Amino acid sequence: MSDTHAQTAAYVRESMIGQSAPPTGQSGAIRWMRENLFSGVTNTILTLVSIYVIWVIVSHLFPWFANSIWRADSLTQCREIRDATVGADAPAACFAVIVDRWQQLVFGFYPQDKYWRPVLALVVFLAAIAPILFQSLPRKALWFSAAAPFLLFFLLWGGSVWLPVCVALGFVIGAVAYRLLVASAGTLTATLAAIVLPLLYWLFLAGPLDAALTAVAPVGLEYVQSKDFGGFTLSFIIGVAGIALSLPLGILLALGRQSHLFIIKMISVGFIEVIRGVPLIVWLFTASLLLNYFLPPGTNFDLMLRVIIMVTLFSAAYIAEVVRGGLAALPKGQYEGADSLGLDYWQSMRLVILPQALKISIPGIVNTFIGLFKDTTLVVFIGLLDPIGLTNAIRASTDWNGVYWELFIFVGLMFFIACFSMGRYSLFLEKKLQREHR
Template structure:
């Protein structure tokens, strides 16, 4: 038996072979390069062309950055330093213009002794927006979010502290009116009262109340006019204000366009189509020039406020269409399920429909916000000095006449940081909601 077995089995292994590493070409960086860069003839050709383009760009850009000059008082001095160090024909970036004028690019004509106020305002804004953006922060911090707009106004513009306090009191009055009317007259009457009563208060009582409190206790900061705003401070104020205000307005317009009420539907459609059908620059010129013709003589309507209103309305029209797309993407069963639970219209929208529609609409909403923030540079055409406008003013001076790329690199980098941050938060929020959905 054993002889037959020995003749039929040539080799019997009695020990295990040690684990061997995979071939170099099948793991790690080599595998990734083969699969992604040289997986075929066309991919290989495109890789070679791309590497050549990158080499050409880097070979020209690197010397310009490596020889950059940061300490000089003018473009002429920059060139003298370049000639003495790397030669007259060598490329060298004159970033000394950023060192010399960065305060102007960031703060515009804001009084230098009050630079701390925009900085503190930015910190307050970041602290106030954190409870809205991130879930782990205690909900009590939302009180800071509610108070932040009035604190930011007091910091940036200054003046008597009682003005923002009187305006904030109007929202408190509206909330009290809503809570009082809700059990007595129903939801619709409570909402109308919460809108009409504060409007009457702001029109007729807020100003005299603020003036009376100021005469009794003149507390506040030095007033800074809107014309002194500029640079990135101006872009951030306009952009952030329009973003925060346009989102709820855009949601209401989207709901109005989906509404079965004839008047509400047609007004929403007309507003959205008219606003979206005209370029933003035309609306900015309207805010700057034409709006004054429709105001009573002697009315002083701040230009920055007019721009914020127009940019908000423009952004809201686009947000409305993005949200409407999210509402249309929901299955009809979601609406029917909300009705089967006995929820009224606003309850179903708040608890079931809008959370899902906004989740679907996150990429489009953030994309609109990014475009809106970049479009704040258009205000240069109506006389407000954003970073682009200030770069033109800086280049008009005799010291820095001839500087171009250095200013635009700095401005582009600042806008990139802000827009990239919004994009990354959008990705974070999408992934977070996907995990929660699972």
């Protein structure tokens, strides 16, 4: 601008004007509602219908929850309190049944003076699984994670402290045999020795060794029979055991199905197809009724252990197909790259292929785990009292005959917390691996 024009100008701006706030309809909650709820005729109609449905549901459920009764000894007393406070026709939830029977729903028939044992077992489980789920924790804590299953067994069932020690010794024998033979005899021979030697030890030596140690030093806790387990404790034990055991077995089955060895491939395919082709309830009845016919006379095979084995095998078949999908999704160049580095089969799988395949398979694996955890309620059909079975037992009593929704809401809430936690960890792991990939 020239000096003459600057002197004759009526106004010269010396500073920039700050930005003005956007119009009310183009920012904040109003903008979000216009874009997401009322962006068109169809969206507006669906929004109004949804609001009406939500209003109808809330208007019926809110009084039922607001008038809920938490202190009563029976359903009859709940109704008397409701009639005296809010009227005979008013809806009111009788959550007093939860206050009265929550211990039974959580612990089943586990002895009350020993409730500290499953509670402590839950704390040990959470502490043991934390280093596995979160890499920020010290890696040395994995030793505690490896010892935790034996400690959990001892806390929950009790008995001699030497039994879990003798069982753990079998895994030590397998690990030592593998390390001694892998360099001289090869990976296949070392792997077979690591499997066969512990099995022989458990079949012939673990029992006598446990009896001898117990006779010398009888240390342990009071034994609790499996029939005393029930409620959410039973579902949690079966679900966690099935999840922990089915993942490695499913990975091996997936690798076996893609193996070039004919016998291993056919065994893997046959196992997966037979297990997946039959409903879980049939396998549970097989574990409950038919398995004893194939065992030697006089053999006492614990029912809960049989159920855990069947649930594990059933879940492993589905995990195998999920992992196989992850393996098939990898480009062929990944396999060729592993071969070009001079890695053998197990090294390439452990270092190159499986980490990528499992990353792809995380949603499917967690989805299978959630389904498995919820399917533990099927054990009610073979005589084990899971939370659903205990609701039937509670409603069969004269005090709480007629209570339905309150019990099912409590059971559903417990399962929702467990399944929602698994789902959230799955999302956390997916985001973490995506950041690492970038």
